[in-house]
Amino acid sequence: MSVALKSAEVRQGGIAEIKVLGDDIQTVKGLLRDQEIAFFPEQGSFAALFGVDLEQRAGPIEIAIHGRSKNGDKREKLMTLRVKEKTFPREQISVPATFDRIDEATRQRIEREQEQLSRIWAVSTPQRWWEGRFLAPVSGGITSPFGLRRIVNGLLRSPHGGVDLKASLGTDIFAANHGQVVLREEFFFSGKSIVLDHGGGLYTMYFHLADFNVEKGSQVRKGELIGRAGMTGRVTGPHLHWGVRLNGARVDPFALLETTGGTQ
Secondary structure (H helix, E strand, C coil): CEEEECCCEEECCCEEEEEEECCCEEEEEEEECCEEEECEEECCEEEEEEECCCCCCCEEEEEEEEEEECCCCEEEEEEEEEEECCCCCEEEECCCHHHHCCCHHHHHHHHHHHHHHHHHHCCCCCCECCCCCCECCCCCCEEECCCCEEEECCEECCCCCEEEECCCCCCEEECCCCEEEEEEEEECCCEEEEEEEEECCEEEEEEEEEEECCCCCCEECCCCEEEEEECCCCCCCCEEEEEEEECCEEECHHHHHHHHCCEC
16 A cells, blocks of 8 residues: 655645555545544545645644555555645734624624534545536635735734635525535524535535525535525625635635636
8 A cells, every 4th residue: 555645745724635556455544633534436546635724833744544455454654744834914904893892692693603613524424425626606706815814903813714706796606516515504704604515524615695595405516506695794795705624624715626626
């Protein structure tokens, strides 16, 4: 059993491609500490995409690869991936103090919604539904980049975990790839929100929608209409927030397009 990396170095918010080769290998899984990385058969090998969170500390990380041959023999390899630091943009803005004022009931709602999302990211569905390249859900350009850190009234905020794409009110929003609708809710910050599970711990999210065109639990196909752009939630104008989670990591959606050969 041999392990190959497309690149041994990946920047924060990027995606690593891992391949395991071996004619007699029947199953493969990866482990980063206690977190499993899903591998799937692909043209005579096993392949996995591994996400590096945008706030992952720079330096080496070790992933244990466990394989099992057709006759039951165990094979193990230790792979080292080096995370490189990336400089993300910053923006300073000032807003009225009332903009940040949140009452206790709303704070509790926000916490419940964050917990709901965290439970989703913790699941790695054993099936792989996605196929081939991913596509951007709307053709508009980026209005707010991935990883942007806003300094609001002198206080540093959490980094932007996705990209904001230009989309006028009512613009059609399409599924980036095949998957299952695991979230169809209206949240305080993200408004009308859809999350698609593509399998193997890979999720895409579509926030601030005006309406939904799919039901929770339904299977969708790549390019299928799932909703329309809006300005629901905590926003100042219509657009689409598009995000990706891979093995729980916040990764740049355009890194997913590049990795799978997709287009904007």
